[in-house]
Amino acid sequence: MTQSTEERVAGSEIIYGLNDKPAPTTSFLAALQHLLAIFIGIMTPPLIIGGALQLPPDMKAYIISMALFVSGIATFIQVKKFGPIGSGLLSIQGTSFTFLSLSIGIGLSVKAAGGSPEQALGTIFGVALICSPMEMIFSRFVPALKKVITPLVSGIVVTLIGLSLIRVAVTDIGGGQWLLSNKPELYASPTNLLLAALVIVTIIVLNRSRNQWLRMGAIAIALILGYCVAAALGLVQFAKLGGMDVFTAPVPFKFGFYISWEHVLPMALLYLITTVESMGDLTATSMVSGEPVEGETYMKRISGGILGDGINSALAAVFNSFPNTTFSQNNGVIQMTGVASRHVGFWISGLLVIFGLFPVIGGLISLIPNSVLGGATVIMFGTVAAAGIRIIASSVIDRRGMLIMAISLAMGLGVVFRPEILAGFPDVIKQIFGSAITTGGLTAIFLNVVLPQSLREQKVETSQDPLSVKH
Incomplete structure (x- = not known):
């Protein structure tokens, strides 16, 4: 059915x-x-x-x-x-x-x-x-x-994926990577933080509205509002359009x-x-x-x-x-x-x-402006991570599943928190395993293959697999 x-x-x-x-x-x-x-x-x-x-x-x-x-x-x-x-x-x-x-x-x-x-x-x-x-x-x-x-x-x-992207969003909230690298004294200024907060609050309020039009337009409305406020404050550089x-x-x-x-x-x-x-x-x-x-x-x-x-x-x-x-x-x-x-x-x-x-x-x-964009993306990237948790929750989480989750998340986030761990490896290895998604994902695949499944998990997977049902 x-x-x-x-x-x-x-x-x-x-x-x-x-x-x-x-x-x-x-x-x-x-x-x-x-x-x-x-x-x-x-x-x-x-x-x-x-x-x-x-x-x-x-x-x-x-x-x-x-x-x-x-x-x-x-x-x-x-x-x-x-x-x-x-x-x-x-x-x-x-x-x-x-x-x-x-x-x-x-x-x-x-x-x-x-x-x-x-x-x-x-x-x-x-x-x-x-x-x-x-x-x-x-x-x-x-x-x-x-x-x-x-x-x-x-x-x-x-x-x-969601957790990795959140770092990008938070960087944008403070003003973006360029500002952080070149003018750190201006990074995370009150103006940038207030613009991001304006976008976040607008999205939350509109998303919880019972009016489906406001809900569907929450992100666009919030970004347009943030864009207009930033332009009024002189933070949008329209002069860059002249040479296009x-x-x-x-x-x-x-x-x-x-x-x-x-x-x-x-x-x-x-x-x-x-x-x-x-x-x-x-x-x-x-x-x-x-x-x-x-x-x-x-x-x-x-x-x-x-x-x-x-x-x-x-x-x-x-x-x-x-x-x-x-x-x-x-x-x-x-x-x-x-x-x-x-x-x-x-x-x-x-x-x-x-x-x-x-x-x-x-x-x-x-x-x-980066701060306006970051206010929206921090919520969206957070929902990606939340979607991943929902997917995990749909499977059997026994001792084996907990072990796979623990090691995969630790390995994936570990190379991001401490990229120096790969300092002694060739550039090719750094490029491949320097990403949380890559390291964590490949670890999860490897452990899922080598760790034996419990009898309970095998029964649940078989009962849920539509290809296992004979018609």
Whole structure:
């Protein structure tokens, strides 16, 4: 027996379910909130890489525009679902932070050898392109790994994703990483803290309203309010819009196609790592959307989502952008607004493409002060961690489960609290295991394989597995 839409919505506090079609105004409002949550995240990797490689302003602006453009196309593929490609969930694609350090390393090695900025970018995109099939191949084996990637493992990964992102949000509340690094005396000023508090309080008040329109618009309203107050205080630098191009055309392989063979293996390993992250993100999206997090339907969505990740990363390389992955930020938006309709994803993808082609439009959003953005993201990232805890709670938590949770969370957060622990290892190891998500996720998978299950847990898993029922 399947659950009715009304029962599902009431049980999960979802206003619009996965296949519901909200009115255009509602869809646009929900899409805007997702964009406000992910816009900076999509632009940050090309900003950081462009700065590290000392790219000219026009080249840096171009790769930022292409990051937005590709994210729009990739989101459409992921949400629409073409055959086995895509999850069919409201899962947003964006530029992955996982590949940040390696991309900078590739670019710097090319420049150190006398290469031009164009060759540096062409090499990064070339290596990313030839390694992208790694994720595509791995996606085909996901259904066979349902005994390995259990709700316990997925829940741990999702929890670590949320906890890792909270650090970014809190940094933004104080004014952002740049301010902390370059002008620490201005960091966490009363103005920044009050702006963040204004956004947080507005979201809380509107989210608890019985009016579904206020609830769905809580994040957007809070961010717009914070933006306006910051602008009135002179904290929004509109002058930065003056040098932006009106239109940017996507040109495949604009910077050429080159391969640095010594970086192929590290890139391939990172694709495997981002697969684990995507499984956690997609599981969280399914959970907060009121959809199953186990069984055949769930596994098909995970497989399709990871295959979509790989194909979208290849597409990104062709159009001069960095590898894409599923974003966890939108899970917080879904939970806060109650809108899980994948039809909203079509609006998001269209708006991202427009922002990529017309940089000035996106530039207005990019001017949101860090403290305003941090006030919203700290709540959204917290809900991601909470979703992970809910997923963990859906599995059997016996002594074995407690041991897996304890070690995985300790290892994952340990490398973040004390990154010096990896100081004696090669850079490749630091890049792979320097992330809480990677270290904690791989630890959970390893322990789930090597630690024997209790008889009680085996019986519960068998009874819950829809594939074990003979029809």
